Amino acid sequence: MSQRPWNLALRFALEVTALAAFGWSAWTLGSGPIRFVLVVVAVAVPAAIWAIFRVPNDGGRPIVTVPGIVRLAIETDYFGAAVALLAVAGAVLPAVLLGGLVLAHYLLSWDRVARLLANSPLAPGAPFGAPPRS
Numbered sequence: 001m002s003q004r005p006w007n008l009a010l011r012f013a014l015e016v017t018a019l020a021a022f023g024w025s026a027w028t029l030g031s032g033p034i035r036f037v038l039v040v041v042a043v044a045v046p047a048a049i050w051a052i053f054r055v056p057n058d059g060g061r062p063i064v065t066v067p068g069i070v071r072l073a074i075e076t077d078y079f080g081a082a083v084a085l086l087a088v089a090g091a092v093l094p095a096v097l098l099g100g101l102v103l104a105h106y107l108l109s110w111d112r113v114a115r116l117l118a119n120s121p122l123a124p125g126a127p128f129g130a131p132p133r134s
Contacts (some may be wrong), residue, residue, distance in 0.1 A: 003112075010105055015050070017098060019043055019080035025085035046078055055116065068116030
């Protein structure tokens with residue numbers, strides 16, 4: 001289920017929305033000229049961590065390969081921080097909506113979550129929804 005095009009599109013939209021939440025929250029919570037620095041750092045650091053630490057065959061070539069549980073922790077922290085920052089910045093409804101959509105996505109992606117927990121990513125070149133090779 002996690003490799004279906006509509007679920008991948010949802011995942012991408014959630015990733016981009018989280019980055020926007022980081023930037024908006026930094027702008028809202030900051031003041032003066034430091035706001036610009038906060039926005040850049042608040043967007044660049046999570047984006048870099050997201051892109052650098054990956055598991056093989058899970059949406060891109062990893063720069064630094066990590067176990068599945070570490071990747072899942074990175075994703076949990078990434079989305080959790082976006083939701084928390086929105087709430088702290090006063091955007092409670094968007095925080096609840098983002099959190100709910102993230103939760104729904106991970107529930108629908110139970111097969112990917114199971115692979116990450118088992119440290120068994122999708123086999124290279126496998127079709128959508130195919131089980132990992134043993």
